[in-house]
Amino acid sequence: MPGTSKPARRFRRRPEARPEELLDAALTVFGERGYRATTLEEVARAAGVSKGTVYLYFASKDDLFRAMVEKNVIGMLEMAEARAREHTGTSADLLETMIRAMWRALSQAEMVCMTRLVQSELPQFPEIQRYYWENVIQRHRRLLRTIVERGIASGEFRPEALAIVPTMVPSLMLHLNHVRALFGGLDPDAPTLEAQVESILSLVFDGIRNRPIAASKQKKG
Amino acid sequence: MPGTSKPARRFRRRPEARPEELLDAALTVFGERGYRATTLEEVARAAGVSKGTVYLYFASKDDLFRAMVEKNVIGMLEMAEARAREHTGTSADLLETMIRAMWRALSQAEMVCMTRLVQSELPQFPEIQRYYWENVIQRHRRLLRTIVERGIASGEFRPEALAIVPTMVPSLMLHLNHVRALFGGLDPDAPTLEAQVESILSLVFDGIRNRPIAASKQKKG
DNA sequence: TATCTTACTGACCAGTCAGTCAGTAATGGA
């Protein structure tokens, strides 16, 4: 009779899959509870293992956090850079494409977690901060700068764009996204994601000033 | 001989000053360490009292945090509203004035702490979150909306400004400020505060698109 | 000076959690 004598496998040995699973779990749990408030017990449970296992793959809670940030940040930038390299068309078109792509990426649940974490926990981690500055922010700004420089050279953009786009466009989008994640539930007339990206493009390209008609046909936002 | 028998007053009784001092200390310490990472011992020491004293004036760590947020947020909005009421001139002038004033206010050290805290800790405090949404964000947006509506009516602003200014201008400024606080030290060519506000105004009013001068040439798409 | 009130202190308690490690069980090889 098999009733009492079920050995019932308690776990599976899958050393190759564990690190990945732990990093994913870490993103979820850190993302919704913050670094300090998360216990490794929770992360372990979310990854389907016990706490001890975490320490087989990561030296400490810090180390886990650091690895998680690095993992989730590389891909996006590389995609963006590839897109820029392959693009044929006006700089304005390229910039618009990049803004739309970034907006789409930011609205993903994991990216919401990620940006929240980076904004709130980075001050506590000077090392990660430095890494982030050099390998994410500077790199992203460089990418935007080359696009803008091309656009200025071709006469599409004003020279002021150089001081505007690389710093301000990312800030604008990150914070709008942050506010949406934080207060979206409380705001019954929050604009849709689609409406909001159109407004962003409208602001970035044309600003708010009303202009005398000037008979020129501008692209509409 | 007075050598051994110095009683040396250990503390002073100043019940009226304590709450204020504790709130200031709380802002400083919470601001640089985050909510979870700060101990009440630290806050107490920063205020020059012992831990027990904190509990004479605030019911809990939560309560202290909540009181600190409320204290530091009311003043600014009221000032901004007063400025708007008293203004005589174009809407564009008023908006520019408001942007400059907000930028100046944000760059104060206490405000840097405050905005960092709000952005990172609010998700953990649903009650404060709701309070903040209703009494800070909505109120601020309403103020900006009335300015923009006036500007659209007078023909100064495009109608799109209504979907742009109330949400995007604050987001832009808050996040730029956040980035400056976080990475300013690492960035040797960070623009000055003055240069940056000019860029903000340039973006908000005119965008980045190069425009053909008046009615002469029209090309571009 | 003696007495009273109460602002303030700091040792203490109970709960929490990062990190450890002795032991257990999954798996591959003989």
Next chain:
DNA sequence: TCCATTACTGACTGACTGGTCAGTAAGATA
């Protein structure tokens, strides 16, 4: 089927901290 290897478990520990409270001393009153 037994053995060797090692991925994995989970009870445990030591350090820490939010919150308490019995006691201390500042200052007021007379």
